[in-house]
Amino acid sequence: MAEFLQQVVGGLAAGSIYASLALALVLIYRATDVINFAQGEMATFTTFVAWSLMNRGVDYWPAFALTLAIAFAFGVGVQRALIRPVENKPEIVVVIVTIGLLIALNGLTGWIWGAEVKSFESPFPNTTREIGGVTISTRDLGTLGICFVTVAVLWAFFRFTTVGLALRSSAVNPNAARLLGVRVTWMLALGWGFAAVLGAVAGMMAAPSVFLDPSMMLVVLIYAFAAAVLGGIDSPIGAVVGGLLLGVIVDLLGAYVVSPELRLPTALLVLLVVLIIRPQGLFGHVAVRRV
């Protein structure tokens, strides 16, 4: 039983990383109806920025904060420069633009920092502690905590501030928001900025265990996609719950049922089953199409 609970906590920690990235996808999907295929590569890029900062002697937490700020500016910049010009084009054009960004960023990261794998420092000691007979790694707890705090801060921002309200209104009804004086295009850019921040958090939390290399977030991105679909692609709560749930499912299946190579196919299976049986996910809304 203790071993089982240990697996669950490990799954939750991995799941909180999936949840952060899934939430980033959902934020952008709600704001602009686009799935950002480059979300993982944007996260990787900002994680490498954090690595460079630390390599130059900046301490972990200042580097962490600075990276989040850079990620925010980066996200806003990407929306303004690359996504806005194709906003009203067909879906496939926008998808291709984010795929182009994925390819270019992946190459650029390798170009700047080299393709060899780097180790990334974790702010938490590599120790374990005993809680109620269950041995839990401090790192897992720290990862869970950081992701939880990030999500809570974002939630409070969206819920309690005027800008947060404006952001939500531009996602729900851009025309009405515009009539009420909300600068919708800038709100969309802000949404991309926050998504990039979430991605950066996910990247920096994932990097100590998967190591730093230009393609490190591709696999995490697949889990995040599956998590977002599981929770409902238009539901922020769904993304968080879906991420945690997927983390635990994949971890438990990987530990007890299937061999580790089958973890990714398992995520794919979850994704397909949800898309077929319940396309709106656990918390999402049924898409109504006007003919």
Added chain:
Amino acid sequence: MSDRRLLTAAKLLVVAVLAFGIAILPRFLGEFRASQFTFVAIYFIALLGLNILTGYSGQISLGHGAFMMIGAYVGAILSLGRPGLELLGHEPASWLPLGDGMEPIFTLPIAGALTAVAGVLFGIPALRLAGVSLALATFAVAVSLPQLAKWDRLEDLTGGGGGIVLNLPATPFGLDISTRHWLYYQAWGTAAALFVTAWLMTRGRLGRAWRSVRDGEIAATASGVNGGLYKTLAFGVSSFYAGVAGALLAIEVSYVNPDTFPLTLSILLLASVVVGGLGSLSGVIVGALMLEFLPIYAQDPPLVPVAFSKQSPAVAFGALLILIMFLIPEGVAGLLRRMLRPFTNALVRRQNGGSPMPATPAGREEL
């Protein structure tokens, strides 16, 4: 109708000249160059299939590399047969109908057919998905299928992470050319046959049905087109093409392993189709050339005295993709069509004295 017929004749002439060029090209090429152009043919076939799926029936696939992988494994396993696999130390289950090994060229249709079955099986649940969700699901396929090939239970068939090593076949049928040149002709011959097939499929009833489903599924259904049937069919046809391309690739590189078909391949395939032009079969050749040669020339560009990094092709590819979406979302084929319009219009006007062709053929505006 004479204007159409004239245009078709002009197109046929261009295709004939190209075909002649491809047929005599190996005379001027060494083994290495010939091999590069064999790859162009392989990509050409895969891109034809992907264009039928994405360009004609409007379904995005980010998983075509995975379908190529299925074809490659089928081709490799069949060409070795049971004795060949056992020689490599694999122990395939005794109930599998593996045969005793066959001439690689005969594995192509079987690889295509089995991949088509896989494509249809995936295409049926994918019917419930459209646009971005479909892109997501196929993306997941592209990532997880190589993992599945590494699965230890399948290892006796797929060779696990090490894959399957093949022998380079000798030139068959007593032909007096080198193996690399034979592989060139095998790939381009297959490509030509599949190009003609694709052309025949897309120009007639089938192509019309696909385009109508792409441009407005509800309207198509109301007009009696069975949307689900045609979308699944598109998945089947396009997987057939991917499977044949995969089997050819396995023969050309003489091995298959899960890392031959990474996610990047799937992504680059979709990117190349878009660069060539969605819904244009002739644009596919541009995409195939780019897929083979851009990585080589972007890494070590001619005329520029700078040695770029190994990563620069990716950067160039990504930037080019975004730029094309901004400037010519209809791809190179669309650009050519736009540039040639004054000439084709003049041609047509002289032919039927007056009314030029409509500015854009129906259904092409939005891409």
